[in-house]
Amino acid sequence: MSDKLLDIKDLHVIYETEDDTVRAVNGINLKIGKGETLGLVGETGAGKTTTALSIMGLLPIGAGKILSGEIIIENRDILKFTEAEMRHIRGEKISIIFQDPMTSLNPVLTVGEQIAEVLELHKDLDKNGIQKRVDEMFELVGIPAQRKHEYPHQFSGGMKQRIVIAMALACDPELLIADEPTTALDVTIQAQVLDMMDELKQRLNTSMILITHDLGIVAQTCDKVAIMYAGEIVEYGTLEEIFEGENHHPYTVGLFGSIPSLTKETKRLSPILGLMPDPADLPKGCKFHPRCPKCIEKCKIEEPKDVVNGTHIIKCHLYNINNFK
Amino acid sequence: MSEIITKQDTTVKQYKKKNQLAEIWKRLKKSKTAMMGLIIISIFILLAVFADIIADYDLAITQNPSIRLQGPSTQHFLGTDTYGRDIFARIIHGARYSLMIGFVTTILSVGIGGIFGAIAGYYGGRIDNGIMRVMDTIMAIPPILLALSIVASLGPGLRNLLIAMTISSVPSFTRVIRAVIMSVVGQDFVEAARACGTTDRRIILRHILPNAMGPIIVQATMSVSSMIISAAALSFLGMGIQPPAPEWGAMLADSREFMRYYPYLVIIPGVAIVLASLSLNILGDGLRDALDPRLKN
Numbered sequence: 001m002s003d004k005l006l007d008i009k010d011l012h013v014i015y016e017t018e019d020d021t022v023r024a025v026n027g028i029n030l031k032i033g034k035g036e037t038l039g040l041v042g043e044t045g046a047g048k049t050t051t052a053l054s055i056m057g058l059l060p061i062g063a064g065k066i067l068s069g070e071i072i073i074e075n076r077d078i079l080k081f082t083e084a085e086m087r088h089i090r091g092e093k094i095s096i097i098f099q100d101p102m103t104s105l106n107p108v109l110t111v112g113e114q115i116a117e118v119l120e121l122h123k124d125l126d127k128n129g130i131q132k133r134v135d136e137m138f139e140l141v142g143i144p145a146q147r148k149h150e151y152p153h154q155f156s157g158g159m160k161q162r163i164v165i166a167m168a169l170a171c172d173p174e175l176l177i178a179d180e181p182t183t184a185l186d187v188t189i190q191a192q193v194l195d196m197m198d199e200l201k202q203r204l205n206t207s208m209i210l211i212t213h214d215l216g217i218v219a220q221t222c223d224k225v226a227i228m229y230a231g232e233i234v235e236y237g238t239l240e241e242i243f244e245g246e247n248h249h250p251y252t253v254g255l256f257g258s259i260p261s262l263t264k265e266t267k268r269l270s271p272i273l274g275l276m277p278d279p280a281d282l283p284k285g286c287k288f289h290p291r292c293p294k295c296i297e298k299c300k301i302e303e304p305k306d307v308v309n310g311t312h313i314i315k316c317h318l319y320n321i322n323n324f325k
Numbered sequence: 326m327s328e329i330i331t332k333q334d335t336t337v338k339q340y341k342k343k344n345q346l347a348e349i350w351k352r353l354k355k356s357k358t359a360m361m362g363l364i365i366i367s368i369f370i371l372l373a374v375f376a377d378i379i380a381d382y383d384l385a386i387t388q389n390p391s392i393r394l395q396g397p398s399t400q401h402f403l404g405t406d407t408y409g410r411d412i413f414a415r416i417i418h419g420a421r422y423s424l425m426i427g428f429v430t431t432i433l434s435v436g437i438g439g440i441f442g443a444i445a446g447y448y449g450g451r452i453d454n455g456i457m458r459v460m461d462t463i464m465a466i467p468p469i470l471l472a473l474s475i476v477a478s479l480g481p482g483l484r485n486l487l488i489a490m491t492i493s494s495v496p497s498f499t500r501v502i503r504a505v506i507m508s509v510v511g512q513d514f515v516e517a518a519r520a521c522g523t524t525d526r527r528i529i530l531r532h533i534l535p536n537a538m539g540p541i542i543v544q545a546t547m548s549v550s551s552m553i554i555s556a557a558a559l560s561f562l563g564m565g566i567q568p569p570a571p572e573w574g575a576m577l578a579d580s581r582e583f584m585r586y587y588p589y590l591v592i593i594p595g596v597a598i599v600l601a602s603l604s605l606n607i608l609g610d611g612l613r614d615a616l617d618p619r620l621k622n
Contacts, residue, residue, distance in 0.1 A: 104514050
């Protein structure tokens with residue numbers, strides 16, 4: 001698509017505890033263009049949220065550590081930024097929407113005050129300007145501006161998530177990270193919130209990283225998809241390549257096998273057997289090999305390399321330059 | 326156009342401010358016990374403020390042996406003590422000392438303990454350890470003993486009493502506030518605020534402390550009452566307010582020899598101490614319920 005906004009190169013993140021070192025993210029590469037939506041899919045514990053927190057520079061202090069890699073935004077590596085510089089990036093250039101709208105709003109401030117706070121921090125506006133912008137944001141997410149004087153508990157879950165979105169978008173960020181934005185909502189509200197996010201994204205030309213484990217949501221909103229497993233991106237491609245393409249990583253096949261299809265009739269779903277490996281003790285070779293139905297000897301010894309075909313990347317020994325087209 | 330907007334904005338703001346206070350007041354009014362506490366403590370405060378108008382300070386300190394140990398009468402509302410001083414005058418002038426000591430030491434210790442507690446709770450790790458170990462050391466000494474030894478080394482007097490009581494109560498405040506802060510720090514909205522680029526100071530002051538206000542207010546009101554009691558205890562031991570100044574604890578100490586034959590001498594200051602601290606306790610309880618917007622319906 002257009003020029004790239006965010007470029008993550010070979011990012012390694014670990015969590016250090018007293019007796020274990022948890023390797024949460026192991027060398028991922030990601031690129032996001034302006035106005036693009038990337039779906040980051042994977043099981044619980046695959047490192048999706050860790051990736052998001054690394055971009056925000058919000059890894060838990062003391063435990064989370066970025067070992068190596070670069071996160072480049074507008075030609076600058078934000079991993080080298082000081083805390084004060086990062087504060088300028090947060091909320092202004094990159095915003096994040098957390099999973100649970102019920103707890104991500106401060107219960108003792110009115111919702112209007114909370115949106116105004118982001119603006120006070122980043123925009124050079126006077127009081128009236130801020131209030132005007134707050135009103136605009138409320139209209140944007142479809143909530144009457146008069147309700148800005150109410151407290152979070154006076155709103156329903158879907159409305160709270162809209163307010164959180166309004167907060168995230170208040171400073172026109174260039175990148176919006178949505179960390180499972182609809183997990184805590186029921187299905188009808190999910191659809192509303194997703195539609196709204198999609199519409200706003202188009203209108204404001206914001207790039208977005210959508211973290212989810214719901215492939216349906218990915219199909220509905222994303223341009224690119226990255227499938228994560230045990231801290232690695234095992235498959236990356238455009239929406240068509242992942243959902244319609246012929247060649248897939250066995251893990252992706254497993255993920256699709258785990259959801260019921262409307263067209264094919266199956267008696268039983270075919271879930272992926274086994275559990276995610278302990279990130280403190282990852283298997284040698286391909287990290288997926290203990291659970292992989294197509295595992296060969298090579299998988300147990302040697303770590304596979306990325307096989308690239310245009311925009312489609314698969315990290316698996318089954319594919320090489322000759323058979324992956 | 327801009328004029329219209331400004332006008333609108335100010336009206337909205339005033340409406341909101343008034344609304345909030347009015348609502349807290351409305352919720353506080355619902356609790357009968359809290360209102361009772363408020364009324365009693367207000368009477369004490371009014372008596373203390375207007376003490377000079379109600380009864381001359383001379384009545385409270387001038388010794389007049391000819392009228393000593395008289396029971397309640399029209400002239401001496403609550404009777405006279407062993408030196409012939411009017412007890413009512415001593416109680417209301419004593420309220421000045423007692424309430425002042427209670428409030429000032431509480432405000433000082435909430436302030437100091439709040440700063441240390443917030444820093445320890447928010448940053449954790451080594452900073453937390455450093456602050457809390459110092460507090461533990463102070464806490465290891467019984468508060469009354471600590472206050473006693475501080476007063477003993479600095480010399481008795483109002484200022485030294487305030488210093489001693491503040492030092493001995495700072496650790497418990499630090500502990501309470503740290504615990505409350507820690508329970509709030511882990512919540513998502515703090516992370517969300519950080520993700521918006523908010524500074525640490527602002528997060529602590531604007532996001533964490535208001536959420537921690539409930540327990541702090543309760544602790545503070547309760548502390549005013551316990552401060553009144555320990556000030557009384559120190560004065561009783563002769564380490565607080567010096568005679569002839571009227572102070573409730575000192576009044577108890579003065580009259581303890583006569584308590585068998587003239588029990589009202591100890592009952593009256595005792596009741597004053599109990600009423601003041603009890604009313605503050607129940608007011609604190611009611612305030613906690615009223616201030617917490619999460620309990621709003």
